[in-house]
Amino acid sequence: MTTHSAAERKTVRIAMNGVTGRMGYRQHLVRSILAIREQGGVPLGDGTVIWPEPVLVGRRPHALRELATRHGLDPEAVSTDLDAVLADPTIDVYFDAQVTLAREEAIGKAIAAGKHIYTEKPTATGLDGALALARQARDAGIKHGVVQDKLFLPGLLKLKRLVEGGFFGEILSVRGEFGYWVFEGDWQEAQRPSWNYRAQDGGGIVVDMFPHWEYVLHELFGRVETVQALATTHIPRRWDEAGEAYDATADDSAYGIFQLAGGTVAQINSSWSVRVNREELVEFQVDGTEGSAVAGLRGCRAQHRSATPKPVWNPDIPATERFREQWQEVPDNGEFDNGFKAQWELFLRHLVADEPYSWDLLAGARGVQLAELGLRSSAEGRRLDVPELHL
Structure with missing residues (x-):
């Protein structure tokens, strides 16, 4: 996480995977992350704000660049190479809104790369996999949340x-x-x-x-x-x-x-x-x-x-x-x-200010x-x- 001038803004870079899909685009990118940016970030109450900086990840480069351009984001801040994105030390959070079959492996890679996790559900295709992700996140000492909109x-x-x-x-x-x-x-x-x-x-x-x-x-x-x-x-x-x-x-x-x-x-x-x-x-x-x-x-x-x-x-x-x-x-x-936006704000406050947050990967495993x-x-x-x- 990057702190900008006079400690007024804390930037959180978020790799958002699956934003070309209906839910990832409408609820998470447009109505949550972009809406948070439009309101000036998430205030912490001490004069500083959390500023989410999305990096769009997916399989179709043209679609990703079109989304970035449409919404005034850096058209170069897109990638079809998840491994390269996870290897980037400036990425703080990995978010997953892919189809369920692709989610478990991607989250596991992100945890192994030391990224904090915020994800749609279900977190895995079976309970064993969901619990394995929760244990992996616990052992890695990262913060993690599951959408419960x-x-x-x-x-x-x-x-x-x-x-x-x-x-x-x-x-x-x-x-x-x-x-x-x-x-x-x-x-x-x-x-x-x-x-x-x-x-x-x-x-x-x-x-x-x-x-x-x-x-x-x-x-x-x-x-x-x-x-x-x-x-x-x-x-x-x-x-x-x-x-x-x-x-x-x-x-x-x-x-x-x-x-x-x-x-x-x-x-x-x-x-x-x-x-x-x-x-x-x-x-x-x-x-x-x-x-x-x-x-x-x-x-x-x-x-x-x-x-x-x-x-x-x-x-x-x-x-x-x-x-x-x-x-x-x-x-x-x-x-x-918006419920998705409200939970994103809570997770970002948990991430930056260590405020309480209970909807983690173990909660996601209960759903699975x-x-x-x-x-x-x-x-x-x-x-x-x-x-x-x-x-």
Whole structure:
């Protein structure tokens, strides 16, 4: 890390691998790192700021240079040679947003080169590999973080406020609905890359989404102790980016039941073959003895015990109650930044100022573990324990 004049700016050079992909470009480069630069850096509170300096890494040099030029970055600060970038002593952090199959090897190389690590998830294709990376990072003495963006969504931040304020009383259950219809690619272009639907390329909704559910449940409600899942491929044939048909070998839908420490039961449905009939693309309903809430990406509605209506089941007459209107909006009570950017800022403060940070490679390994056990549960048709992980 380089300190500039009068100790006013601390520059952190970040090798960003995978920024030509949808997530790496939109959320991490544009809405996080470039947005941080546009606001003048990350203030440390003592008159100095952290200044991220991205170095774009990937396989297509022309695409990398075009991105750099488009956003006012040095067009020479790009590379298709990851080994050369990792050998550069001026690089402080390695960030990975590649496809999952390429991530584990690249992170291992970066740790061996002494770079700090910040990465998308899943961190590896299996639990053994994820734990090996966490141990390697621990032994190397480097700092490391894993993206856990949904914790920073406005809706879940409001939900967390309710949890911490004791609004629910005893939390009984959590019900989650996630997903939308991803077009097959024949008559309308698919919204997701085709590799997501090929198991041999690291695709599958369990591998993609169960790591998210692990940290959401763990952070807000308690550690996941058991999992019972059914993963399936509802749409067996899709068309790729070139218009060629292919067999979908990865699961596109998963139905999971998770038992949490303390007894709360969570049920989460995840699907890329479901049409949306809810307020947002993901919603969580939390029911407790004193109240309930429904949280999405941005909004959160609550209903206290004292305001709970008393419906009576009667299928012989039309329903007259407007149930959704009986819930109260939880106010913002503050401004919410982009979740990816907010976590980048926390990691940079952890890196430079040694502020606390808990979402490390071990946390990433817990997500890989839950996905692995979820797939195994589906294959074996039974509920499985989720052992607590230790390095």
